[in-house]
Amino acid sequence: MNTNxxxxxxxxxxxxxxxxxxxxxxSIGGAGEFTRDELIEHVKKGDEIxxxxxxxxxxxxxxxxxxxxxxxxxxxxxxx
Amino acid sequence: xxxHRALVTRPNSDNTTRYISAWAEKSIEILKSKNFQVLDLxxxxxSRNNFESMIKRHSPGFIFLNGHGGADCVTGQNEEILVKMxxxxxxxxxxxxxxxxxxxxxxxxxxxxxxxxxxxxGYQEDFFFFFFSAKMARPDTDETAGLFLTPANQVAxxxxxxxxxxxxxxxxKKYFYKNITKLxxxxxxxxxxxxxxxxxxxxQNLIFHxxxxxxxxx
Numbered sequence: 001m002n003t004n005x006x007x008x009x010x011x012x013x014x015x016x017x018x019x020x021x022x023x024x025x026x027s028i029g030g031a032g033e034f035t036r037d038e039l040i041e042h043v044k045k046g047d048e049i050x051x052x053x054x055x056x057x058x059x060x061x062x063x064x065x066x067x068x069x070x071x072x073x074x075x076x077x078x079x080x
Numbered sequence: 081x082x083x084h085r086a087l088v089t090r091p092n093s094d095n096t097t098r099y100i101s102a103w104a105e106k107s108i109e110i111l112k113s114k115n116f117q118v119l120d121l122x123x124x125x126x127s128r129n130n131f132e133s134m135i136k137r138h139s140p141g142f143i144f145l146n147g148h149g150g151a152d153c154v155t156g157q158n159e160e161i162l163v164k165m166x167x168x169x170x171x172x173x174x175x176x177x178x179x180x181x182x183x184x185x186x187x188x189x190x191x192x193x194x195x196x197x198x199x200x201x202g203y204q205e206d207f208f209f210f211f212f213s214a215k216m217a218r219p220d221t222d223e224t225a226g227l228f229l230t231p232a233n234q235v236a237x238x239x240x241x242x243x244x245x246x247x248x249x250x251x252x253k254k255y256f257y258k259n260i261t262k263l264x265x266x267x268x269x270x271x272x273x274x275x276x277x278x279x280x281x282x283x284q285n286l287i288f289h290x291x292x293x294x295x296x297x298x
Binding site for chain 2: 016017019020021023024025026027028029030031032033035052056057059060063068069
């Protein structure tokens with residue numbers, strides 16, 4: 001992934017995070033709980049928390065591309 | 081014949097565990113209504129010693145772990161390790177385990193079921209949920225958290241009602257999906273819609289290992 005694409009993804013994720021209500025927090029298990037502004041900071045820094053948030057957003061965009069909302073739940077994800 | 085005993089761990093040493101443990105109370109009620117004897121290991125009592133001795137003494141057919149986790153472990157109060165691969169995963173043998181924690185289905189779950197006659201349900205990546213910090217005093221009234229934690233508790237509800245492991249996972253995925261489609265309607269705000277990508281993530285990463293036909297109730 002080139003630098004421009006990375007920057008565009010980061011900007012997209014930040015734009016989505018900015019719509020979050022101020023009083024809302026995101027629990028990321030043992031990593032802790034994060035407010036909107038904290039999440040934005042982590043994404044900007046590109047640290048582990050920021051990467052997790054970007055992964056979720058990229059996964060969502062990929063699923064949208066694959067037509068997630070026309071699929072059955074059992075076909076999404078994995079079963080052993 | 082199943083023994084109809086369930087062990088539920090509910091630590092509360094940080095905001096995340098406080099939330100998931102509060103929402104697990106509903107699962108306890110449902111298990112009790114289905115005539116399960118519920119061993120509720122909560123707060124400071126969620127230690128490795130208590131956990132192991134409860135299992136040894138009561139041999140619960142269902143173990144519902146609420147806590148933090150990693151690929152090879154699940155923790156209790158103050159993140160004390162309750163079960164860890166290559167240390168004591170044998171305590172879960174012969175049971176159906178559901179871990180509402182991050183990542184433990186990735187490695188621990190796979191290892192546990194090698195013994196046979198065992199099933200492990202969990203998440204293979206981080207489990208995310210949104211909550212309103214203003215609701216911290218009453219986490220069970222937080223509708224935003226409920227979007228995530230109601231479906232997440234559906235695994236226990238479905239098992240208690242007599243569905244097998246495979247069916248319970250599917251019913252739970254459908255519940256996540258129902259909440260996602262609800263958020264896609266025009267009444268949902270942009271703010272609420274932000275939950276969709278995280279709900280999808282949790283739904284995708286819910287998996288089971290082992291005997292999918294296993295039940296905790298005849």
